[in-house]
Amino acid sequence: MKVFKFGGASVKTAKAVRNVKSILDEYCDEDLFVVVSAMGKTTNAMENIVSALYDRDYKQFCLLVEDRKAFHLDIMHELFEDFSHPIFDEVASIFQTLIDQKEERLVENYDFQYDQIVSLGELLSTKIIAAYLSLHRNDICWKDARSFIRTDNHYRNAEIDWAKTHTLIDSELNSNRSKVLITQGFIGHTEEGFTTTLGREGSDFTAGIIAYCTNAESVTIWKDVPGMLNADPKWFENTVKLDKISFREAIELAYYGASVIHPKTIKPLQNKNIPLFIKSFLSPQSEGTIIQHSTENDELVPSFIFKINQVLLSITPKDFSFVVEENLSQIFKKLSLAGGHINVMQNSAVSFSVCLDIDNFGLNKLIDLLSDEYDVKYNDNLELVTIRHYDQKTIERVTRNREILMEQKTRQTVRIVMRNLEKD
Ligand code: ASP
Ligand code: MG
Numbered sequence: 001m002k003v004f005k006f007g008g009a010s011v012k013t014a015k016a017v018r019n020v021k022s023i024l025d026e027y028c029d030e031d032l033f034v035v036v037s038a039m040g041k042t043t044n045a046m047e048n049i050v051s052a053l054y055d056r057d058y059k060q061f062c063l064l065v066e067d068r069k070a071f072h073l074d075i076m077h078e079l080f081e082d083f084s085h086p087i088f089d090e091v092a093s094i095f096q097t098l099i100d101q102k103e104e105r106l107v108e109n110y111d112f113q114y115d116q117i118v119s120l121g122e123l124l125s126t127k128i129i130a131a132y133l134s135l136h137r138n139d140i141c142w143k144d145a146r147s148f149i150r151t152d153n154h155y156r157n158a159e160i161d162w163a164k165t166h167t168l169i170d171s172e173l174n175s176n177r178s179k180v181l182i183t184q185g186f187i188g189h190t191e192e193g194f195t196t197t198l199g200r201e202g203s204d205f206t207a208g209i210i211a212y213c214t215n216a217e218s219v220t221i222w223k224d225v226p227g228m229l230n231a232d233p234k235w236f237e238n239t240v241k242l243d244k245i246s247f248r249e250a251i252e253l254a255y256y257g258a259s260v261i262h263p264k265t266i267k268p269l270q271n272k273n274i275p276l277f278i279k280s281f282l283s284p285q286s287e288g289t290i291i292q293h294s295t296e297n298d299e300l301v302p303s304f305i306f307k308i309n310q311v312l313l314s315i316t317p318k319d320f321s322f323v324v325e326e327n328l329s330q331i332f333k334k335l336s337l338a339g340g341h342i343n344v345m346q347n348s349a350v351s352f353s354v355c356l357d358i359d360n361f362g363l364n365k366l367i368d369l370l371s372d373e374y375d376v377k378y379n380d381n382l383e384l385v386t387i388r389h390y391d392q393k394t395i396e397r398v399t400r401n402r403e404i405l406m407e408q409k410t411r412q413t414v415r416i417v418m419r420n421l422e423k424d
Pocket of ligand 1: 203
């Protein structure tokens with residue numbers, strides 16, 4: 001069996017949904033497990049719906065729900081000639097349940113309620129798509145991912161119960177003979193039967209989980225880019241597609257911030273040696289990128305990962321003591337309390353420097369937490385560039401008109417924290 005994953009952009013219009021159908025038709029001889037995200041920007045819209053509900057801004061809440069309903073109905077009106085098709089009632093009833101939320105007592109646990117509501121995006125998209133495909137084929141079966149993706153109850157960022165999920169998927173497949181299974185990415189279920197989500201952009205991970213548990217032949221993530229590029233075209237000119245890279249390299253790139261695949265997706269595939277294809281849904285015949293076990297092509301092309309809005313903190317004990325393990329563990333605890341994400345760190349005898357993703361609120365909190373015992377200095381508005389398989393030329397290319405504040409090199413990777421002098 002092959003696992004396919006279609007993201008929001010690949011199903012954002014009726015035309016896009018028809019394109020998904022034509023891609024699936026190309027593979028009509030294959031058994032497919034197809035994972036689909038919410039349509040277009042529906043997850044963002046659902047997030048706004050939850051916040052309006054919790055702000056008790058019912059006017060805004062109703063507006064947003066109506067807007068999402070109209071968005072889905074527009075797509076359905078283009079896909080279905082027969083407006084009395086049962087899918088119209090099904091979709092209407094999902095929106096009715098959502099609207100009724102404003103009459104209910106607010107659940108105290110925001111994250112719990114977030115998952116119950118935001119997950120509707122994936123339910124809607126998969127129901128509509130499965131119904132549409134079934135107009136044309138009789139080998140389509142809609143599956144509720146919550147009947148086989150079992151998680152803990154860490155709402156909005158649930159952990160997979162791998163053993164249970166494995167058993168549930170096995171029995172799901174044993175009881176089903178359809179060639180094409182359509183299911184939701186991003187969502188799961190607790191033992192008690194509540195819906196959970198796996199973290200934003202988690203649909204790729206769902207595809208990885210299903211492939212792992214079914215020993216799939218391959219996974220294909222269909223995207224609006226030709227494959228995995230060596231840099232984000234938003235920041236770099238002349239990007240190059242990586243034709244073939246190793247699981248290890250893909251994990252490294254995702255870790256440093258390359259945003260093509262959800263970082264958790266690759267490990268389960270690596271463990272079972274299941275190749276991952278990243279292909280363009282706009283040009284399905286093109287080669288795309290293959291992520292597989294062999295490392296022999298990893299060094300052919302240098303990759304660049306660029307992050308902005310970085311904060312570089314330098315933390316020095318006030319009593320001139322050395323920075324040792326006790327201080328460090330205390331500093332890490334405070335960093336995590338303030339919600340900082342560490343990108344690069346360096347320490348000397350008397351100071352510890354760390355480059356962070358952190359918002360203003362977190363930064364102030366952190367300085368507050370540290371200032372009793374430490375002198376804290378910081379530079380903000382910095383850039384961080386990571387180059388895999390660097391050489392002097394690539395370093396010069398990215399540091400032009402930049403002041404370098406910190407640099408860290410290993411054999412394969414260089415990371416440079418810098419200030420853009422063009423901006424000042
Ligand atoms: N729809 C979810 C999101 O936008 C999951 C995904 O697309 O992967 O975060
Ligand atoms: Mg999405």
